[in-house]
Amino acid sequence: MTHPTAVEGPTTAGSGNGSPPEDSSGTRRPRRGWASHARDVRPGFLVKLALVALANAVGLYGILAAWAVQSWGILAFLVLALVAVDWAYFSRRALAAKYLVPGLIFLFVYQIFAMGYTAYVAFTNYGDGHNSTKDDAIAQISEQNERRVEGSASYPLTVVTQGDELGFAIVDDGQVRVGSAEQPFEAEPDAVVENGSITSIPDGDVLSFVDVAGRQSEITQLRVPLSDDPESGSIRTQDGSTGFVYQPALAYDEDSDTFVDTETGTVYSPSGGGNFVSADGQELTPGWRVGVGFSNFSAMFTDSRMAGPFASIFGWTFVFAALSVLTTFALGLFLAITFNDERVRGRKIYRSLLILPYAFPGFLSALVWSGMLNERFGFVNEVLLGGASVPWLTDPTLAKVSVILVNLWLGFPYMFLITTGALQAIPSDMMEAAKIDGAGRWRMFRSLTLPMLMVSVAPLLIASFAFNFNNFSLIFMLTGGGPNFVGTPYVVGHTDILISMVYSVAFESGSKQYGVASALSILIFIMVGLISWIGFRRTRKLEEL
Amino acid sequence: MASTRTSPEVTAAPQPVNDNRLRGARWWNEIGWRHVVGVVMVLICVLPLLYAVSASLNPAGTLTGSNELFRTVSLENYANLVPSGFGDWMVNSLIVCTVTAAGTVVMGGAAAYSFSRFRFKGRHQGLTALLLIQMFPQMLAFVAIFLLLLSLGDVFPVLGLNSQLGLICVYLGGALGVNTFLMYGFFNTVPRELDEAAKIDGATHAQIFWGIIVRLVTPILTVVGLLSFITAYGDFIIAKIVLQRPEEFTLAVGLYNWAADERNAPWGLFAAGAVIAAIPVVALFLFLQRYIVGGLTAGSVKG
Numbered sequence: 001m002t003h004p005t006a007v008e009g010p011t012t013a014g015s016g017n018g019s020p021p022e023d024s025s026g027t028r029r030p031r032r033g034w035a036s037h038a039r040d041v042r043p044g045f046l047v048k049l050a051l052v053a054l055a056n057a058v059g060l061y062g063i064l065a066a067w068a069v070q071s072w073g074i075l076a077f078l079v080l081a082l083v084a085v086d087w088a089y090f091s092r093r094a095l096a097a098k099y100l101v102p103g104l105i106f107l108f109v110y111q112i113f114a115m116g117y118t119a120y121v122a123f124t125n126y127g128d129g130h131n132s133t134k135d136d137a138i139a140q141i142s143e144q145n146e147r148r149v150e151g152s153a154s155y156p157l158t159v160v161t162q163g164d165e166l167g168f169a170i171v172d173d174g175q176v177r178v179g180s181a182e183q184p185f186e187a188e189p190d191a192v193v194e195n196g197s198i199t200s201i202p203d204g205d206v207l208s209f210v211d212v213a214g215r216q217s218e219i220t221q222l223r224v225p226l227s228d229d230p231e232s233g234s235i236r237t238q239d240g241s242t243g244f245v246y247q248p249a250l251a252y253d254e255d256s257d258t259f260v261d262t263e264t265g266t267v268y269s270p271s272g273g274g275n276f277v278s279a280d281g282q283e284l285t286p287g288w289r290v291g292v293g294f295s296n297f298s299a300m301f302t303d304s305r306m307a308g309p310f311a312s313i314f315g316w317t318f319v320f321a322a323l324s325v326l327t328t329f330a331l332g333l334f335l336a337i338t339f340n341d342e343r344v345r346g347r348k349i350y351r352s353l354l355i356l357p358y359a360f361p362g363f364l365s366a367l368v369w370s371g372m373l374n375e376r377f378g379f380v381n382e383v384l385l386g387g388a389s390v391p392w393l394t395d396p397t398l399a400k401v402s403v404i405l406v407n408l409w410l411g412f413p414y415m416f417l418i419t420t421g422a423l424q425a426i427p428s429d430m431m432e433a434a435k436i437d438g439a440g441r442w443r444m445f446r447s448l449t450l451p452m453l454m455v456s457v458a459p460l461l462i463a464s465f466a467f468n469f470n471n472f473s474l475i476f477m478l479t480g481g482g483p484n485f486v487g488t489p490y491v492v493g494h495t496d497i498l499i500s501m502v503y504s505v506a507f508e509s510g511s512k513q514y515g516v517a518s519a520l521s522i523l524i525f526i527m528v529g530l531i532s533w534i535g536f537r538r539t540r541k542l543e544e545l
Numbered sequence: 546m547a548s549t550r551t552s553p554e555v556t557a558a559p560q561p562v563n564d565n566r567l568r569g570a571r572w573w574n575e576i577g578w579r580h581v582v583g584v585v586m587v588l589i590c591v592l593p594l595l596y597a598v599s600a601s602l603n604p605a606g607t608l609t610g611s612n613e614l615f616r617t618v619s620l621e622n623y624a625n626l627v628p629s630g631f632g633d634w635m636v637n638s639l640i641v642c643t644v645t646a647a648g649t650v651v652m653g654g655a656a657a658y659s660f661s662r663f664r665f666k667g668r669h670q671g672l673t674a675l676l677l678i679q680m681f682p683q684m685l686a687f688v689a690i691f692l693l694l695l696s697l698g699d700v701f702p703v704l705g706l707n708s709q710l711g712l713i714c715v716y717l718g719g720a721l722g723v724n725t726f727l728m729y730g731f732f733n734t735v736p737r738e739l740d741e742a743a744k745i746d747g748a749t750h751a752q753i754f755w756g757i758i759v760r761l762v763t764p765i766l767t768v769v770g771l772l773s774f775i776t777a778y779g780d781f782i783i784a785k786i787v788l789q790r791p792e793e794f795t796l797a798v799g800l801y802n803w804a805a806d807e808r809n810a811p812w813g814l815f816a817a818g819a820v821i822a823a824i825p826v827v828a829l830f831l832f833l834q835r836y837i838v839g840g841l842t843a844g845s846v847k848g
Contacts, residue, residue, distance in 0.1 A: 099659035110718020359830035
């Protein structure tokens, strides 16, 4: 797999021979030899040229596409990335950059930017109801709040499909006009009309009566705009055969930046919270994204329904991570000491079998255990406990115990492996000396083995703590965070840890609150940062650079 | 005494082979109890796995029906996997993980090479920054990753949500942060004199990289490749938010959906899928125990 020619394809880093591509600039002193040598390795240079050309093509396509959808952030990034790539591979001085640029681009986009973006979103109200920009919100409000114009004309209407898209065809003054949700009505002179109803249109099908009945809800929700101007209103139908003109019930006034109800005259003006609000407090939805300061951070404490559960989840996250490390380490170390005696036969067999839980993919083990711990049908209750009905995963306290025990099953082999390694590194003469001096087993363990172990194992314990702090899969697969708290605005439960709470807030609770979820993520960032900092202080890795 | 009987194949041939062998109470006190512990722990380790295998062979296909271990043995569940879309998930997982592993090895190796061999401005800061970034696993920012792919999809649909290429790119974003250090240390152990000799002979830096360094650091490249394969194989949360259509699922997402289906959980089908899904990883693990343990103690934790 490390055959250079085999891997050369997918990489841009350091493929090609990195030799100066243009001989004309080969005037610098010792590199002359290089430049001439480069001609011998043409294939490499061609590969590099092809890859850089490809990168440029993709980048240019992206710049145009970003321009078209007005994603200025992406556009700016692409321009910078393209300049960086071309500079790295066509400058002969940027040696290190040739090897770093591809990895760095991925790192920037998917890790550093993602982290920064989390911080940004944490201070906004991004989420359901506040998904987009103000302009989008205005367009949607105009569209969604329409009412039938009193006494306006009705049109004979036929429901049609063009491709997968539903549309309407109407007869207006003897002329057929066809349109869909995306495409305002346009005249269609080639349509066939029989007895006042449309029987066929050129690039589409007329829906049969049965189909209309089958897709009723889609059809009654469909609005086909009369023209490109949203103010002109749209055609809707209730029965699939007659269309009525609907017009915006709320009119947007650009100068004063307000919506006015065309009937009652109520004025809705923009609020600081990203919504149009009337004087008596009525909000129009959707709203748009605005900064909300620290309110996402304080949401957990100020909402009385959330404060208790949040404190419980926060505490449990630490308890879970700490107990996971302690139990797995204790059991792993005990087993390592047990099998660290050369006189025990079959140690290799024991070891291979004992690491099986670790070799088995973790998410699968958690799922298998969730089945085995099922209260009514699970293997543990039915077979091992002879038909008992212990609520392993549904009682708040027992669920926590189960989570710890399953994680012990999953995690002790790792500790067993690393402590075995560390034990073998302890010089045996030291142990012998202690033995001769008359130290007992416990004394030797306390005063020799453990301190010696900790030197090499402590950083790994801290890493394991950080890992379990964010052990999303285990919680999500085993209990799904349940049993749930009652009366909380988000679906969270007794075994939820912070990261699974983030998931729930962002994706699983009725309305998606990316802002609040990001604020929680920031909290996790801070915790993980603190834990790692403690770890670093121990290992002094920073000084070793 | 039970233990001496339960592990006869382990204790192998009876006493007289060894001269200074312990006997009776003393043997029990020093060695015997270790076998008891071993046998009990092995049972605890193996039972859930046996249960999964037994459930996969049980055509009843429900949780209750799976409780009597190996009562009926049939390959029905495995046959049912074929039309269920499981094959697609397996292929998806293998593609995503292989590409991720290859990309990680190439990008991480290249980065480690430049940090190890070139002296450039910002090198020290770069290493420090990587060390800091390494502390924060990518999955912590999954909400932002979701939102990022949501808007990226408008520009490059193939990098947006519901795209395996998009998922691979997200995984590759974590490549440098996690693995550069592991590789950097190993690259430093390759003597610089080798590069210098090659340079004097007229080799370019690319020739030194592909021709000399890569061949000498093969062990670490293998370890990093395997670890990133296994990590991507076991990743659930990012795959879950990126892939939303069943035919694009990876194994983790697909199997979760089967097991989590509360009303009619196809438990037998899930168990069969789990057994097949676990085989490559368990095999890799047992086969490469030594390497992986080395990688573990170097500081990476299996996800």
